[in-house]
Structures are given as C-alpha cells and as structure tokens.
Amino acid sequence: MNQKMSLTTLGLSGLIALCSSVQAAGESLRLGIEAAYPPFAFKTADNRIQGFDYDIGEAICAEMKVQCEWTEVEFDGLIPSLKVRKIDAAISSVSITPDRLKSVDFSNSYYRLPAKIAHRKDSGVQAIPADLAGKRVGVQRSTNFDRYATDYFEPAGAKIVRYGNQNEVFLDLLAGRIDVTLAGSVAIEEGLLNKPEGKAFEFVGPSYTDVNYFGMGAGIAVRKNDPLAGRINQALAAIRSNGTYDKIRSKYFAYDIYGE
CATH class of the missing domain: 3.40.190.10 (Periplasmic binding protein-like II)
Structure with a gap:
C-alpha cells in the first residue's frame, strides 16, 4: 500500500514537473511598441517591425527564454495599455522621467541620448x-x-x-x-x-x-511593483556582457549610445 502510494505520488510529481517545464517553455512576454520612430522602431516594405528597440526586445526575450509577443501601440497609449494589462512591458524609447515613475516602474536604462x-x-x-x-x-x-x-x-x-x-x-x-x-x-x-x-x-x-x-535614459516600462523589471534587468545585463547589445547597436549606430 505504501509502495503503491509512493509510486503514485512519484508519478504525480513527475507529471507536475513536466507540466511546469512545458509551461515555462511556452511562456510569453507581451511587448508594446510604436513602430514609427526610426531607427528605433519602424515598418519594412513587407510590413514587419524592425529597429533597435525591436531587436533589443527580441534579445531580452531570448535571454529570458520566453516568446516575444509584439503589439503595436501609439506612443501615448503605451502606459495606459500597461495599466489595463493589454501588454506586460513597453519598449519604445520611453524616457525614464520622475513624472512617469509616478505611474509605472522601469528597467535600467538601455540607451541615453540628448x-x-x-x-x-x-x-x-x-x-x-x-x-x-x-x-x-x-x-x-x-x-x-x-x-x-x-x-x-x-x-x-x-x-x-x-x-x-x-x-x-x-x-x-x-x-x-x-x-x-x-x-x-x-x-x-x-x-x-x-x-x-x-x-x-x-x-x-x-x-x-x-x-x-x-529622463535618465530610455527604459522598459512595466507596471508598478512588477517583479518583471528585475528579470528584464538581469537579461539586459547579460546581453551587455555577452556582446549581444553591441552587435545590435552596431546595426543602427556607428557610435555608443548606451551612456553612463
């Protein structure tokens, strides 16, 4: 009886672990972007989104091992879309300012320009x-x-x-x-x-x-007190250290835009 229960429990534990693994593998990150601000985000002739912001977002998703789900949003609709949970984060050259910090949190800056x-x-x-x-x-x-x-x-x-x-x-x-x-x-x-x-x-x-x-550079906006900001910061640090950031940056700029 105890042996059967142990086997049943073990089998159930294995199933839960398998389901958790599948769920993690299928996790997605819903990113909002305004695709009308070249070279940071723009549409190609075949209507695909491209640009520095887009590529950084894709690199962050890859580092976090999640699937990027992109939603086009007009710039003035990005923070409202965050608040009503239409998107999980906004990566669209959003400057980190004291005023915006009243309503959303940000990742660390990923570029800074005047x-x-x-x-x-x-x-x-x-x-x-x-x-x-x-x-x-x-x-x-x-x-x-x-x-x-x-x-x-x-x-x-x-x-x-x-x-x-x-x-x-x-x-x-x-x-x-x-x-x-x-x-x-x-x-x-x-x-x-x-x-x-x-x-x-x-x-x-x-x-x-x-x-x-x-602001203090452009950051990735998330909802207030969302631990997602910490995960994004870890991914940002990783792509900075492994050369991915500079590889993306060099596609669009001949000089450093990261800032201090």
Whole structure:
C-alpha cells in the first residue's frame, strides 16, 4: 500500500514537473511598441517591425527564454495599455522621467541620448527660445519633447503643433507647415538629416538633457511593483556582457549610445 502510494505520488510529481517545464517553455512576454520612430522602431516594405528597440526586445526575450509577443501601440497609449494589462512591458524609447515613475516602474536604462532642435537652415532661428516667437514647433504628442516645448517654448511665443508620431512631424517640416522640431538627436539624424531631402536642414541650439523632462535614459516600462523589471534587468545585463547589445547597436549606430 505504501509502495503503491509512493509510486503514485512519484508519478504525480513527475507529471507536475513536466507540466511546469512545458509551461515555462511556452511562456510569453507581451511587448508594446510604436513602430514609427526610426531607427528605433519602424515598418519594412513587407510590413514587419524592425529597429533597435525591436531587436533589443527580441534579445531580452531570448535571454529570458520566453516568446516575444509584439503589439503595436501609439506612443501615448503605451502606459495606459500597461495599466489595463493589454501588454506586460513597453519598449519604445520611453524616457525614464520622475513624472512617469509616478505611474509605472522601469528597467535600467538601455540607451541615453540628448534631445535637439532641427530647423531649415534659412529659418533665421538661432537664439532659443527668443527666435522661436511666432514659429511653429512640431513635436510628437504626449512625449517629453511635447512637455518641454509646452513649458519653455510656448511661453516665449512659439506655437506648439502636436502629431501622432515623429514621421508626421518630419513630413510637415519638409513641406514648410512647421518651422522646427524638438526630438531625440538620433531620431532627427536618421529620420531627416541623413536623407537626401534633409540636406536643407540642420541642428540648432543646445542639447537638452534636463532629467525632469528627458529622463535618465530610455527604459522598459512595466507596471508598478512588477517583479518583471528585475528579470528584464538581469537579461539586459547579460546581453551587455555577452556582446549581444553591441552587435545590435552596431546595426543602427556607428557610435555608443548606451551612456553612463
């Protein structure tokens, strides 16, 4: 009787272990991303998501031994999607700012770059914010760039024009419907300045690094008190140490963007 019970218990334990292993092997991580911010995230001709953020997310999933499940979300919908549990994490160049830390937690930073202003070379904008009076400043809605422009450029007389994504900003800048844009330096380089149609444009003014607006680098957002942040940090540290991060970075940038 005892031997039969032991065998039954042993068999049940083995079955539970097998089920747990299968469950772990099939675990997924639902990641939200806005695929309209090259080179960090964009769509290819065959409608696939690519970019630095996407590749880092895939590398993190591989390190965690989970399956990435990607969901496209407009930037201003990422944190709301986290809160209602449509996604588990957002990896979409989301800056770690004091304001955002009130509602979500973040992984460690995985890159850090300044914000810059770009304008047409003959726009006459030099002194900032004085020369922005009467100018139309294009920003992506609900971003740290939007907040900074609203707080500093609008009081100086600038008109803030908000868009759903940065690609729309560039289109209107090229068409002359706005005068300048405030955005991440690399996004401006890759999305405008390095393209043939961007030859008439350049950076103007200082780099913007105020942590209250531009944060402590870009991090992966998760829900408050979610232990997932710790697992992501472990995976980030691993891909930094094993060379995966630098391999991905070199696909998109010729210089280090990790920061301090």
